[in-house]
Amino acid sequence: MARVSASKTATAARRSGSEEGPVPDREQLLAYYRSMLLIRRFEERAGQLYGMGLIGGFCHLYIGQEAIAVGMHAAQRAGDQVITGYREHGHMLAAGVSPRSVMAELTGRAAGVAKGKGGSMHMFDAERGFYGGHGIVGAQVSLGTGLALANRYRNDGKVAFVYFGDGAANQGQVYESFNMAELWRLPVVYVIENNQYAMGTSVERSSSETHLFRRGASFNIPGEEVDGMDVLAVREAGLRAAAHARSGKGPYLLEMKTYRYRGHSMSDPGKYRTREEIDEVRKTRDPIEHLQERLAREGAVDEAATRAMDAEIKEAVADAAEFARTAPEPDASELMTEIYVEAAV
Amino acid sequence: MTDILMPALSPTMEEGKLAKWLVKVGDKVRSGDVIAEIETDKATMEVEAADEGIVEAILAPEGAEGVKVNSVIARLQGGGAQPAATAPAEGAVQVAIAATAAASSPATPPPASLAAETPSGPTVRLSVRDSLRDAMAEEMRRDPSVFLMGEEVAQYQGAYKVSRGLLEEFGPARVIDTPITEHGFAGLGVGAAMAGLKPIVEFMTFNFAMQAIDQIINSAAKTHYMSGGQISCPIVFRGPNGAAARVAAQHSQDYAAWYAHVPGLKVVAPYDGADAKGLLKSAIRDPNPVVFLEHEMLYGHEFDVPASDEWLVPLGSARIHRQGADVTLVAYSRMVGVALAAADLLAAQGIEAEVIDLRTLRPLDHGTVVASVVKTHRLVTVEEGWGPMGVGAEVAARVVADAFDFLDAPPERVSQADTPLPYAANLEALALPTAESVVAAALKACYR
Numbered sequence: 001m002a003r004v005s006a007s008k009t010a011t012a013a014r015r016s017g018s019e020e021g022p023v024p025d026r027e028q029l030l031a032y033y034r035s036m037l038l039i040r041r042f043e044e045r046a047g048q049l050y051g052m053g054l055i056g057g058f059c060h061l062y063i064g065q066e067a068i069a070v071g072m073h074a075a076q077r078a079g080d081q082v083i084t085g086y087r088e089h090g091h092m093l094a095a096g097v098s099p100r101s102v103m104a105e106l107t108g109r110a111a112g113v114a115k116g117k118g119g120s121m122h123m124f125d126a127e128r129g130f131y132g133g134h135g136i137v138g139a140q141v142s143l144g145t146g147l148a149l150a151n152r153y154r155n156d157g158k159v160a161f162v163y164f165g166d167g168a169a170n171q172g173q174v175y176e177s178f179n180m181a182e183l184w185r186l187p188v189v190y191v192i193e194n195n196q197y198a199m200g201t202s203v204e205r206s207s208s209e210t211h212l213f214r215r216g217a218s219f220n221i222p223g224e225e226v227d228g229m230d231v232l233a234v235r236e237a238g239l240r241a242a243a244h245a246r247s248g249k250g251p252y253l254l255e256m257k258t259y260r261y262r263g264h265s266m267s268d269p270g271k272y273r274t275r276e277e278i279d280e281v282r283k284t285r286d287p288i289e290h291l292q293e294r295l296a297r298e299g300a301v302d303e304a305a306t307r308a309m310d311a312e313i314k315e316a317v318a319d320a321a322e323f324a325r326t327a328p329e330p331d332a333s334e335l336m337t338e339i340y341v342e343a344a345v
Numbered sequence: 346m347t348d349i350l351m352p353a354l355s356p357t358m359e360e361g362k363l364a365k366w367l368v369k370v371g372d373k374v375r376s377g378d379v380i381a382e383i384e385t386d387k388a389t390m391e392v393e394a395a396d397e398g399i400v401e402a403i404l405a406p407e408g409a410e411g412v413k414v415n416s417v418i419a420r421l422q423g424g425g426a427q428p429a430a431t432a433p434a435e436g437a438v439q440v441a442i443a444a445t446a447a448a449s450s451p452a453t454p455p456p457a458s459l460a461a462e463t464p465s466g467p468t469v470r471l472s473v474r475d476s477l478r479d480a481m482a483e484e485m486r487r488d489p490s491v492f493l494m495g496e497e498v499a500q501y502q503g504a505y506k507v508s509r510g511l512l513e514e515f516g517p518a519r520v521i522d523t524p525i526t527e528h529g530f531a532g533l534g535v536g537a538a539m540a541g542l543k544p545i546v547e548f549m550t551f552n553f554a555m556q557a558i559d560q561i562i563n564s565a566a567k568t569h570y571m572s573g574g575q576i577s578c579p580i581v582f583r584g585p586n587g588a589a590a591r592v593a594a595q596h597s598q599d600y601a602a603w604y605a606h607v608p609g610l611k612v613v614a615p616y617d618g619a620d621a622k623g624l625l626k627s628a629i630r631d632p633n634p635v636v637f638l639e640h641e642m643l644y645g646h647e648f649d650v651p652a653s654d655e656w657l658v659p660l661g662s663a664r665i666h667r668q669g670a671d672v673t674l675v676a677y678s679r680m681v682g683v684a685l686a687a688a689d690l691l692a693a694q695g696i697e698a699e700v701i702d703l704r705t706l707r708p709l710d711h712g713t714v715v716a717s718v719v720k721t722h723r724l725v726t727v728e729e730g731w732g733p734m735g736v737g738a739e740v741a742a743r744v745v746a747d748a749f750d751f752l753d754a755p756p757e758r759v760s761q762a763d764t765p766l767p768y769a770a771n772l773e774a775l776a777l778p779t780a781e782s783v784v785a786a787a788l789k790a791c792y793r
C-alpha cells in the first residue's frame with residue numbers, strides 16, 4: 001500500500017526486507033486466529049454485560065479492529081512497551097492479560113487488572129509493559145514518546161508501541177512528540193488505528209490531510225499505509241517498523257486502515273453512517289473471516305478444528321463473565337490508598 | 346432459551362422506550378444483528394443481539410414506554426450451549442446487581458421543596474438540556490456575532506444533545522464542528538473574540554478543557570488587563586463539568602475552584618433549568634470571558650422555565666432555594682439538589698435548613714451567604730470537587746471574616762473524598778457527597 005518516506009535510510013530499510021521476520025507457520029497463524037476470536041467474543045460479551053448494567057461508564061469496544069492489536073503484538077519483543085487510549089480491551093488480551101482480570105476490571109471488582117479503580121478506559125499491566133489505557137484523547141502519544149526516551153536513555157534495545165486513533169491524530173501534542181522523537185531518534189512505533197471515525201466525525205470532516213501516514217513527513221518520519229484488516233499485513237509492517245526503530249533510526253509511523261463495527265461507545269446513536277456501510281465492511285473485510293478463509297484454503301485447519309476453537313473461546317469468555325459478575329468489589333479501604341507512593345523510610 | 350434484557354445504553358440510562366422491533370417471532374438472529382431500536386432522552390439507539398437463536402417471544406411490545414433497564418424484552422430459543430452468564434436461572438441475580446449499581450449512581454431527583462421558588466410569568470416545562478439549547482438559539486437569533494464551536498456540536502447534535510437542532514437553524518457557518526484539538530480551537534475562539542465576535546466554545550466535557558486551560562487563563566482571562574483595556578474577550582466556554590456515573594478519574598472532575606481562582610474570568614455553575622437558561626443568556630451577552638459549568642447528571646431533569654426571550658439571570662447573584670432558620674447550606678450545580686434533599690431529611694428531624702445556590706462562583710455573592718449565616722449562625726458548604734483550597738474553603742473564610750460573631754459553630758465543609766474518582770461502583774459512591782453526608786455535617790454544625 002501507499003508509503004511516504006522523507007529519508008533515504010527509511011526507503012532502504014523497507015526495500016531490503018531482510019529485517020522482516022520469517023513467514024509465520026501454521027501454529028502462529030492459528031494463534032493469531034485464536035487471539036482475534038478471543039477479542040471478538042470477549043467484546044461481544046462486554047457489550048452484553050454493559051447492557052445489563054454490570055459494566056458502567058463509557059465502554060469502547062474493539063470489534064472490527066482485532067487484527068491490529070494481534071498483528072502488532074506479533075511484531076513486538078518481550079520487554080517492549082505498549083500504550084494506547086481507552087479502546088484498549090483488545091490490546092490487553094493480545095498482550096496476554098487474562099480475560100478474567102480484564103472483565104473484572106470492567107465490572108469494577110477487586111480482581112480486575114487495576115483493582116477496579118481504573119475501569120474500562122484505564123487499564124494497566126506494568127509487568128507486561130502495558131502503560132494504559134488513557135481517557136484523554138492524544139495524551140498517550142506524548143507519554144509513549146517518553147517511554148521511548150527512557151529506552152534511548154538506557155540504551156536497552158526496547159521499542160515503545162504507541163497506538164492512537166484518527167481523531168487523536170489531530171491533537172497538537174502528537175506533533176510536538178513527533179518532532180522530538182525524530183530529532184532525538186527515539187525508538188518508537190506510532191500506530192494510527194484509522195477506523196475512519198472519531199465518534200461521529202469522519203476523517204474527511206476533521207482532517208485536511210486524510211492520508212494519515214503522511215502526517216510524519218514534515219518531521220522526516222517515514223510512514224506507510226497498512227491494511228489493518230489483514231493480520232499478516234499488520235504483522236509485516238509492524239516488524240519493519242520495529243526493526244527501523246530498534247536499529248536507532250528513530251520513529252516510524254503506520255496508518256492502519258480499519259473499521260469499528262460498533263458505536264463509538266455503548267451510548268452512540270450512530271446516525272453518522274449507514275447500516276449498509278457497516279454491513280459491507282463486515283461482509284467483505286472482516287479480519288477474522290479473512291484469516292479463517294486463508295487457513296481453510298491452505299488446508300491448515302478444517303472446520304472441526306475451528307469449531308473446537310470457537311467452543312473453547314466461548315467457554316473462556318463465559319468463565320470470565322461469570323468471574324467478573326461474582327467477584328467481590330474492592331474493599332472500602334481501597335478508596336484512600338495508592339494516591340501517593342508510600343515513601344520508603 | 347435466552348432472555349434478551351432491556352439494555353443500558355449510556356452511563357446514566359435507567360429506562361427507555363422500545364421504539365421499534367426489527368425482528369419478529371420466528372426470525373433467526375445472529376450475534377451482531379440489529380434487533381430493535383430504543384429511544385432514550387438523548388437519542389434513538391440500535392440494539393444488537395449478543396446471542397444466536399430464534400426469536401421465540403417478544404415481551405415488550407413496540408411503542409412501550411418506560412421500559413426499565415434489565416427487564417426481559419424478548420426471548421430467544423436455541424443457539425447452542427448458553428454461557429453461564431446468561432442462563433435464565435441467574436437472571437434474578439443479574440437484575441439485583443444491576444439495581445445496586447443504579448442505586449449508587451449519583452442521580453438525585455429534584456426535591457419537592459423547589460416548587461416554591463419558580464420564577465413568575467408564563468413558564469414551560471423543559472429539561473436543563475433544552476433550556477441551555479434555547480438560551481443559545483435565542484442569543485444567536487438576537488446577535489449575529491454569536492456562534493457555537495466544538496466537537497460534535499453540529500452534525501451529531503452535541504455529544505450530550507445540548508445543541509440539538511442548532512445546525513439546522515443556523516447553518517454550518519455558525520454551528521461549527523471542530524477536530525479533536527481543544528487547545529487549538531479554544532485559542533481560535535479567544536482570537537475570534539478579540540476580533541469582536543462572540544464565540545460559544547463547547548467542551549465535550551470540562552475534563553478535556555484541561556488541554557486548553559492555557560488559552561482560557563493566559564489568553565482569555567488576562568488580555569483585557571494586559572492590553573490596558575484595549576482588547577476584550579467576550580467568549581463563553583461551556584460544557585458538562587463534574588462527575589457523571591462510573592466514568593472514573595480522568596472524566597470526573599469539578600473544575601469550579603480551578604477557574605474561580607482566576608481574576609478576569611467569570612464562573613457560572615447553575616442547578617435548575619430557569620437558572621441554566623437565564624445565566625447562559627447573560628453569559629453570552631457579558632463582555633468578559635465566562636466559564637459556564639454544566640452538569641451531565643442534570644441535563645435530563647425538567648424544571649419550569651420562563652417562556653420569555655428576555656429571561657436573564659444576572660451573573661454574580663446567589664439564590665435562596667429554601668428558607669430556614671437553623672443552618673445555612675451553601676452549594677452550586679448538582680450539589681444544590683443534594684443540599685435540598687438533605688434539607689428535607691433535616692426537616693424530618695426538626696432542623697430547618699436554608700439552602701443557597703451560589704449560581705455564580707466568580708464574582709461570588711458573598712452578601713447573600715453572610716446575611717443567611719447572620720440569621721442561622723451555622724454554615725455547611727457542599728461541593729462535588731475536592732475540599733482542599735476549594736469553593737467551600739473560600740466561602741467559609743469569607744463568612745468567618747465577616748460574620749465571625751454570628752457563628753455558633755465552626756463552618757463544616759462537605760466535598761468529594763480527597764482522591765481521584767474511582768471506577769468501582771461502591772468506591773465511587775463512597776467518594777461523592779450525598780444527602781446523608783450533608784445531613785451529618787449539618788447535625789455536627791448544630792451540635793446534634
Ligand SMILES: Cc1ncc(C[n+]2csc(CCOP(=O)(O)OP(=O)(O)O)c2C)c(N)n1
Binds near residue numbers: 136164169197264549
Ligand atoms: C482531549 C479529549 N477530547 C475529547 C474526548 C472525548 N472523546 C473520547 S474518544 C473521542 C473520539 C476519538 O476518536 P479516535 O481518536 O478516532 O479514536 P477511536 O475512538 O475511533 O478509537 C472523543 C472526542 C476525550 N476523551 N479527550
Ligand SMILES: [Mg+2]
Binds near residue numbers: 165166167196198199
Ligand atoms: Mg477513530
